Amino acid sequence: MSFSQSLWNANQALFQSTLELPFNQELASGTLSRERFRHYMIQDAHYLVAYGRALAVTAAKSDNAEGVVQFANAANEAVVVERALHGGFMRDFGVTPEQFAATPLTPACHHYTSYLLATAWSATYPVAVAALLPCFWIYAEVGRDIHARSAKDNPYQAWVDTYASEEFHAAVRGVCATVDRLAEEATEATRAAMHAAYKDAARLEWMFWDSAYRLGDWQGSLR
Numbered sequence: 001m002s003f004s005q006s007l008w009n010a011n012q013a014l015f016q017s018t019l020e021l022p023f024n025q026e027l028a029s030g031t032l033s034r035e036r037f038r039h040y041m042i043q044d045a046h047y048l049v050a051y052g053r054a055l056a057v058t059a060a061k062s063d064n065a066e067g068v069v070q071f072a073n074a075a076n077e078a079v080v081v082e083r084a085l086h087g088g089f090m091r092d093f094g095v096t097p098e099q100f101a102a103t104p105l106t107p108a109c110h111h112y113t114s115y116l117l118a119t120a121w122s123a124t125y126p127v128a129v130a131a132l133l134p135c136f137w138i139y140a141e142v143g144r145d146i147h148a149r150s151a152k153d154n155p156y157q158a159w160v161d162t163y164a165s166e167e168f169h170a171a172v173r174g175v176c177a178t179v180d181r182l183a184e185e186a187t188e189a190t191r192a193a194m195h196a197a198y199k200d201a202a203r204l205e206w207m208f209w210d211s212a213y214r215l216g217d218w219q220g221s222l223r
Ligand SMILES: Cc1ncc(C[n+]2csc(CCO)c2C)c(N)n1
Pocket: 044, 047, 048, 051, 074, 075, 077, 078, 081, 135, 136, 137, 139, 205, 208
């Protein structure tokens, strides 16, 4: 079994509970409230910029030229998607640039982005890449699942289509191939650290959707 497959298998139960989250269930049926989607979209725009930075730092740590291109391209893509959100969904959902700028990161978004940036800056290249993988892989598989059972005339169809696209799945395979090559060359301790980083990020993916459904925010005076 490939190393990336062992990462997936070790977190299978967590993936199942991610698919079952009310946010994803209602995204598929098209019944998710506009308020929840709007909340999610604003937080995701914050997330995408931080994720782009984490990718760029990881690109700089790569042990070969292919890795620099792979992760720098992904950093570019993350920011392109973020811009598309602003130009499309945010406009449709009535979020102005001023409202976006005035909305701080929620605890879940702050936690996930802080984790990714800290790992990208402080961990070794193989561990940094393992922390970035759930973002690609879990989204692609959640996208595929939702796409397969998406309701007719789903108001969120454009969103669903983005993450079920073949282009996106090809990027996932590319990151898995890098993870597999790095794991092959790594010590047992590094492989264990890669497993731990993947699991941390996979949990934070779960938490991000859970928080969006709950309209998660800082409590009272912490706001
Ligand atoms: C919380 C959260 N997690 C993952 C993604 C998906 N995603 C964001 S950037 C990127 C790779 C380069 O485009 C992928 C797969 C998301 N949007 N939001």
